[in-house]
Amino acid sequence: MTRYADLAERYGSPLYVYDLQRVATARRDLFAALPEEFDLFYAIKANPHPEVVRTLREGGADAGKACRAEISSTGELAVALEAGFRGEEILYTGPGKTGRELREAIALGVRMFSVESPGDMRHIGAAAVESGVEVEALLRINSVSASATTSIRMTGTPSQFGIDSETLADVLPELRSVPGTRIAGFHFFPLSNAKNEEALIGEFQNTIALAARLEQELDLPLRFLDIGGGFTLPYAVPGERPVYGKLRSELESTLDVHFPQWRSGAPRIACESGRYLVGDSGTLVAGVSNVKESRGRKFVILDAGINTFGGMSGLGRLLPVAVQLDAEEEASDTATLVGPLCTPGDILGREVALPPLAAGDVVSIPNAGAYGPTASLLMFLGRPAPTEVIVRGDELVSVSRIDHTRSYQVGSGPDVRQ
Ligand SMILES: *Cc1c(COP(=O)(O)O)cnc(C)c1O
Numbered sequence: 001m002t003r004y005a006d007l008a009e010r011y012g013s014p015l016y017v018y019d020l021q022r023v024a025t026a027r028r029d030l031f032a033a034l035p036e037e038f039d040l041f042y043a044i045k046a047n048p049h050p051e052v053v054r055t056l057r058e059g060g061a062d063a064g065k066a067c068r069a070e071i072s073s074t075g076e077l078a079v080a081l082e083a084g085f086r087g088e089e090i091l092y093t094g095p096g097k098t099g100r101e102l103r104e105a106i107a108l109g110v111r112m113f114s115v116e117s118p119g120d121m122r123h124i125g126a127a128a129v130e131s132g133v134e135v136e137a138l139l140r141i142n143s144v145s146a147s148a149t150t151s152i153r154m155t156g157t158p159s160q161f162g163i164d165s166e167t168l169a170d171v172l173p174e175l176r177s178v179p180g181t182r183i184a185g186f187h188f189f190p191l192s193n194a195k196n197e198e199a200l201i202g203e204f205q206n207t208i209a210l211a212a213r214l215e216q217e218l219d220l221p222l223r224f225l226d227i228g229g230g231f232t233l234p235y236a237v238p239g240e241r242p243v244y245g246k247l248r249s250e251l252e253s254t255l256d257v258h259f260p261q262w263r264s265g266a267p268r269i270a271c272e273s274g275r276y277l278v279g280d281s282g283t284l285v286a287g288v289s290n291v292k293e294s295r296g297r298k299f300v301i302l303d304a305g306i307n308t309f310g311g312m313s314g315l316g317r318l319l320p321v322a323v324q325l326d327a328e329e330e331a332s333d334t335a336t337l338v339g340p341l342c343t344p345g346d347i348l349g350r351e352v353a354l355p356p357l358a359a360g361d362v363v364s365i366p367n368a369g370a371y372g373p374t375a376s377l378l379m380f381l382g383r384p385a386p387t388e389v390i391v392r393g394d395e396l397v398s399v400s401r402i403d404h405t406r407s408y409q410v411g412s413g414p415d416v417r418q
Contacts (some may be wrong), residue, residue: 005362007389009250011078011399013287013362014304015387016372018047021153021399022054022281022367026241028064030231030276033244034254037263039092039270041070044079046274047282047371051390051398053083056277071273071400075106081108087114091138091226093187095120095160102127106164107337114187114226116162118171121178133181138187138226141165143210161189162408165210170323172218185224185267186211193275194230197242203230208251212258225259231276234367236309236321241280275370282369284309284386286323289340298335305339305346308386309368310376321349323363329355341381379404 007015007106031040048175059066069080072094080090081161086215092102095116102113106127115121128135142162165393176183188207194200200376207227215222255262255269262269286304293299300323311370321337323384331353339346355361386403 004364005281008285008287008362009117011387011389013285013387014302014308015285015389016125016282016368017285017389017391018035018278018282018369020048020055020281020390021052023052023278024058024063026277026280027067029241029243031065034270034271035248035255037265037269038251039268040065040067040337041270041272042067042277043070043229044074044076044248045271045356045374047278047372048076048374049388049390050079051082052278052369053079053085055088057084058312062085067277068270075103077105077108077110091187093140097123099123099127103131106131106133106135110135110226112138112184114138115175116140116160116183118163118174121181123168125180127179133180133197136180136184137175137178137181138185139163139168139175139183140153140187140189141210141214143188143207145191150265151339162187165214169218172220179251183220185222185226187226187228189226189228189272191228191230193232195232197244197246200230200232200244203228204247204251204253208254208258222259224270225267226270226272229272229274229276231271233272233275233279233370235275235279235370236284236368238324238366241276255320277368279370282367284365284368284372286363286365287364288357288359290359291335291357298312298333300335300337300354301349301361302337302339302353302363303350304365304386305340305341307341307346307377307380307383309348309365321348321365322354323352323354323357325355325357325361325363331355331403333357340383341377343380361380373402380404 007017013328036251044053058066068089069085070091070093070249071077071080088111090110091112091114092110093114097120102124113124113135124135140157140162143165185234190207191203194203204227211225284304286302288300289303290301323337325333326333333354334351335354336350337348339348373386387399387401389399390397
C-alpha cells in the first residue's frame with residue numbers, strides 16, 4: 001500500500017499531509033531569491049497550522065533566516081504567538097480592525113499596524129493611547145498606477161484596502177496628527193499570484209518607484225517599506241515552485257536608484273508571501289465515494305468538497321484541480337469532480353482529466369498546502385474538518401483535526417429531559 005492510501009486507511013479521509021521539510025525548503029528558497037537585507041512576512045492566512053507556522057518562524061545556523069508574521073485577526077495572533085513569534089515581529093493588517101481586536105493585539109505586544117484608511121488610523125491611535133503606548137503605522141497604499149496582469153488584483157480600482165495614492169497628500173496631515181501613532185512607512189500589496197517573474201519584477205519596480213515619489217512629494221521619510229508579494233505557485237495541480245533567478249539583482253538595482261540608503265536600513269524593506277511558502281508542502285488525500293453518470297456526463301464524487309478544499313471554488317473561481325492516483329495511471333477519463341455536499345455548488349472542477357476511478361479508490365491532489373481547510377466552508381453540512389497530518393520527510397510528526405463545538409453564553413441548549 002502506498003503512503004497516502006496507508007494514511008487514509010489509518011486516519012480516515014479526507015486528510016491533508018503537510019511536509020515540514022518542504023516548508024523549510026520553500027522558506028530558504030524565497031529568502032535566497034530576495035536581497036539579503038530583506039524581511040519576509042509569512043501571511044498566516046495561507047496555512048495557520050501551528051507546526052507549519054513554527055517552521056517558518058525558525059531560523060538559525062542550519063535553518064536559515066526566519067520569517068516574520070502577517071496577521072489579520074486575534075485568532076491569527078494567537079497562532080503566531082503559540083508558534084513562538086514575538087509581538088514586535090508581527091504586522092497586523094486588514095480593513096476592519098475593531099477597537100477590541102486592536103487593544104488585545106497591543107496588549108500582546110504587536111506594535112506595527114497596516115493602516116487602510118483615516119478611520120482605521122483613528123481606531124489604531126485610540127487603542128494605542130488607551131494602552132499607553134505608541135505604535136508604528138504603515139500606510140497601505142492603493143496605487144492608481146498598478147500595471148501587471150495577475151489573477152487577483154487588489155489595487156488600482158476602488159477597494160476596501162488601502163488609501164488611494166492620489167488622495168494621500170490631502171489626508172496626510174490628518175493621519176500624521178493621530179495621537180498614539182507614528183507613521184513608519186508604506187505597505188503595498190498590489191497583487192497575488194503574479195503570472196511570471198517579469199510581471200512580479202515589474203510590479204515591484206512600480207511599487208518602489210511610487211514609494212520613492214510619495215516619500216519625496218510628501219516629505220515623509222520612510223523607515224519601513226513593505227512592497228508586498230505576488231510569489232506564485234501551482235494550486236491543486238502538479239507543477240514546481242517557480243525559481244526567481246533574476247528577482248534579487250533587479251530588486252537591488254531598483255532600490256539602489258530610488259533608495260540609495262536602503263542597504264543600511266533606510267528604509268528597511270520587506271516582502272510578503274503565503275502560498276509560495278506553504279503551497280507545495282501540502283497534499284490533499286481524498287476517497288472516491290461514488291462514480292455516476294447523468295445524461296451522458298460522468299461525475300466522480302469525492303469525500304472532500306468545498307467544505308475541505310474550498311478556498312477558491314467557494315469564491316467562484318473554479319479550479320482545474322488535478323487528481324492523481326498513487327500508481328502513476330494515465331489520465332484517460334474526463335469527469336466533473338464533485339464533493340459530498342447537498343449543494344450543486346460543491347464542484348472542485350469541471351471536465352477534469354482523471355485516471356479511471358471507482359468507489360473506494362484513494363486519490364491525491366498536489367500543491368494543496370495553501371488555502372486549504374481554513375479557507376473552506378468547514379462547517380457547512382456538519383461534516384468533520386479534514387484530518388491534518390504533519391510529516392518531516394519520512395517521519396510522522398502529528399495528526400490532528402480542527403474541532404468545531406458550540407459554547408453557550410446564554411442558555412444551555414435544548415432541554416431534552418421532559
Ligand atoms: C493574502 C495576503 C498575502 C498572501 O498572499 P499569497 O498570494 O498567498 O502570497 C500577503 N499579504 C497580504 C496583505 C494578504 O492579504
